[in-house]
Amino acid sequence: MGDIIYTITAVFQIFVFVITCYYAILGLFGLHRKKExxxxxxxxxxxxxxxxxxxxxxxxxxxxxxxxxxxxxxxxxxxxxxxxxxxxxxxxxxxxxxxxxxxxxxxxxxxxxxxxxxxxxxxxxxxxxxxxxxxxxxxxxxxxxxxxxxxxxxxxxxxxxxxxxxxxxxxxxxxxxxxSIAFWSQNRMxxxxxxxxxxxxxxxxxxxxxxxxxxxxxxxxxxxxxxxxxxxxxxxxxxxxxxxxxxxxxxxxxxxxxxxxxxxxxxxxxxxxxxxxxxxxxxxxxxxxxxxxxxxxxxxxxLQPFATLLIGVAAVLTFIQSNFGANIFVINDLFNNIGFQVFALIQFIITPLVLILDKKITKGFFAMFVLFSSNIFIFPLVAKGGDELFVLGVNVAFYGGFLLATFFLLGKKALFFFFRFLLYGIYTLTWIPITIQGILRKNNKEWNPTKHVRNVEIYDV
The missing domain is CATH 3.90.550.10 (Spore Coat Polysaccharide Biosynthesis Protein SpsA; Chain A)
Known part of the structure; x- marks a missing residue:
């Protein structure tokens, strides 16, 4: 039974991974602007x-x-x-x-x-x-x-x-x-x-x-x-x-x-x-x-709603395997540790790269993001060498240190944006329950317009 579960989840996870790679590879073509x-x-x-x-x-x-x-x-x-x-x-x-x-x-x-x-x-x-x-x-x-x-x-x-x-x-x-980050990324990628x-x-x-x-x-x-x-x-x-x-x-x-x-x-x-x-x-x-x-x-x-749902299911399967060891195939199995870390690093860096290309952030801000991404390599090493309390302390020190460094080197506005960029991951995760609701409510045609409470002039942007 365990082999059957592993095989089924392997086919599913690889299928989702291929779809994700298609969008990721296609998105790379947006990093360059052709001369028009x-x-x-x-x-x-x-x-x-x-x-x-x-x-x-x-x-x-x-x-x-x-x-x-x-x-x-x-x-x-x-x-x-x-x-x-x-x-x-x-x-x-x-x-x-x-x-x-x-x-x-x-x-x-x-x-x-x-x-x-x-x-x-x-x-x-x-x-x-x-x-x-x-x-x-x-x-x-x-x-x-x-x-x-x-x-x-x-x-x-x-x-x-x-x-x-x-x-x-x-x-x-x-x-x-x-x-804003989502729209800026979509415009490019x-x-x-x-x-x-x-x-x-x-x-x-x-x-x-x-x-x-x-x-x-x-x-x-x-x-x-x-x-x-x-x-x-x-x-x-x-x-x-x-x-x-x-x-x-x-x-x-x-x-x-x-x-x-x-x-x-x-x-x-x-x-x-x-x-x-x-x-x-x-x-x-x-x-x-x-x-x-x-x-x-x-x-x-x-098919974007269904692709989002599939990615959500894949994430849940990965979470179950990582925490409970249920003999479920995860994409990490296709890479060695360094290979998967490099893959994760590219995924993290690509969005800040898009933002700097369209001049939404400064070069200094981008450099701070690159330094911050080193946690992909640091945290696994820390996790192997210490107990849970020690690992928690290192995490708090790492994040707190970068927030303070951002404030002193780049200013208050950059600090807020850096913190909100970290929260962008939560925004992304909310797409999963939202998508499920959207699929279930497909036949509800009621229009709910967005209420606007402030005005901004063209000179302000």
């Missing part, structure tokens, strides 16, 4: 659309940032959808010159996807024509170069282009910092990496543009909880790739507390599960039939 030949000729006229529900706190700052685009003023218009609003969102938006406010009231079909579909239909019936439609969330701030960079990418032939989703409040709380190897990127929900002809041809029809993922799948199934504009930045407000974050991420996982059930098999079939890897890669991405 950019064409800033303003060939496209944009409709900039914001779906807003009770966003009186932030809508003004967003509009002001949109109006400051370094792009011909006659080639973009701003539309605000006041969707089932009961506050002053529409009133505030109307105070800005050149902004068109469209109020929508529909208590049955609630949510961003429905609001966008309603607005697209209105645009298509207008006498004024647009080459592309760009979409934003109400809590965003838009960099002055956004349209210029998106236009450049569309001049290369892309029908849909996603911009770089940055954070406008990375220092507000440990949750906001964790979100997911989006830029796929751009570099010729795969399709993914629409990120905000800060993207769609060619009007493509939207008319395919129809929006994306009204689930992750309308961005659903439309990405439709694009890929119709032979299109989503382009990536690394310099087209939008700044997104991240949740401050764990509860708010939990609800938002659970909604994402509900939407992922829903989309996976409807598109995954179609993507895999089409990829095999047409022998196109970018379609297969899109199918793998859709």
């Amino acid at each position: 030949v950019k064409d800033y000729t303003p060939n496209n006229k944009f409709a900039m659309i914001v779906a807003a529900h009770n966003e009186e706190v932030v809508i003004g700052q967003l509009i002001e940032s949109m109006q400051k685009q370094d792009y011909p003023k006659e080639l973009f218009d701003i539309y605000i959808i006041a969707d089932n609003c009961t506050d002053k969102t529409a009133e505030i938006a109307r105070k800005y010159d050149g902004v068109t406010v469209c109020e929508r009231v529909n208590k049955d079909n609630r949510g961003k996807g429905y609001a966008l579909e309603w607005m697209f239909d209105k645009l298509f019936k207008m006498d004024k024509e647009y080459d592309a439609i760009s979409i934003f969330d109400a809590d965003n701030l838009v960099h002055t170069d956004f349209l210029k960079e998106i236009n450049s990418k569309m001049n290369q032939g892309y029908k849909v282009v996603q911009g770089y989703i940055d954070s406008k409040n990375p220092d507000d709380s440990w949750i906001a910092t964790s979100y 997911f989006q830029l990496a796929r751009n570099n190897v010729g795969l399709s990127n993914q629409i990120g929900g905000t800060g993207f543009a769609i060619a009007t002809e493509t939207l008319k041809e395919l129809g929006w029809g994306a009204t689930c909880l992750t309308e961005d993922l659903e439309f990405t799948c439709k694009l890929v199934l119709n032979g299109e790739k989503v382009g990536w504009a690394h310099d087209a930045k939008i700044y997104d407000e991240k949740p401050l507390g764990l509860k708010q974050s939990w609800v938002q991420r659970r909604r994402w996982m509900q939407g992922f599960t829903d989309v996976a059930s409807r598109y995954c098999v179609k993507l895999f079939k089409k990829s095999i039939k047409e022998r196109k890897w970018y379609i297969f890669d899109a199918g793998l991405y859709v």
Whole structure:
């Protein structure tokens, strides 16, 4: 019986390890930015659309940032959808010159996807024509170069282009910092990496543009909880790739507390599960039939909730084996001690490396991370040579020493970020129960918008 358990867990663990390695190896291609030949000729006229529900706190700052685009003023218009609003969102938006406010009231079909579909239909019936439609969330701030960079990418032939989703409040709380680290990492190791190897990127929900002809041809029809993922799948199934504009930045407000974050991420996982059930098999079939890897890669991405769940199960099996010795195969068995430590070191260092490449941390801060990672080699040696109390004391001294060193050498702000970076591991682990909830609640379509309680201007980021 023991051999059977070992064999089954070996097959499972190696399968999960292969999936993890695929994403890790692909992510390495994002460490380098290819030189791009950019064409800033303003060939496209944009409709900039914001779906807003009770966003009186932030809508003004967003509009002001949109109006400051370094792009011909006659080639973009701003539309605000006041969707089932009961506050002053529409009133505030109307105070800005050149902004068109469209109020929508529909208590049955609630949510961003429905609001966008309603607005697209209105645009298509207008006498004024647009080459592309760009979409934003109400809590965003838009960099002055956004349209210029998106236009450049569309001049290369892309029908849909996603911009770089940055954070406008990375220092507000440990949750906001964790979100920011996750998005910064994804921008490099997911989006830029796929751009570099010729795969399709993914629409990120905000800060993207769609060619009007493509939207008319395919129809929006994306009204689930992750309308961005659903439309990405439709694009890929119709032979299109989503382009990536690394310099087209939008700044997104991240949740401050764990509860708010939990609800938002659970909604994402509900939407992922829903989309996976409807598109995954179609993507895999089409990829095999047409022998196109970018379609297969899109199918793998859709399976993200299940991949997260598998990684969680693998972690539990490893924990059981490490603490109870249940004759379970663990990935450590494939490496000698040094090999596994080097593998763990690379995994730890890769995120700070991404942050320094996009200038989110300083070189001194990165050096501190590299020194801190030496614990991967030190702690196993300490554990062999002392009792539990001694090992605990060394751990406390090591972590405390690095926090103090960070404070004295790099300052208070760096200390907070270093501490929150350590908490990022907890944020990552919460994805496992959140994913389980999302899978179980797949058919719950209720939309829970994030409440915004503070405003930030473009100059602040």
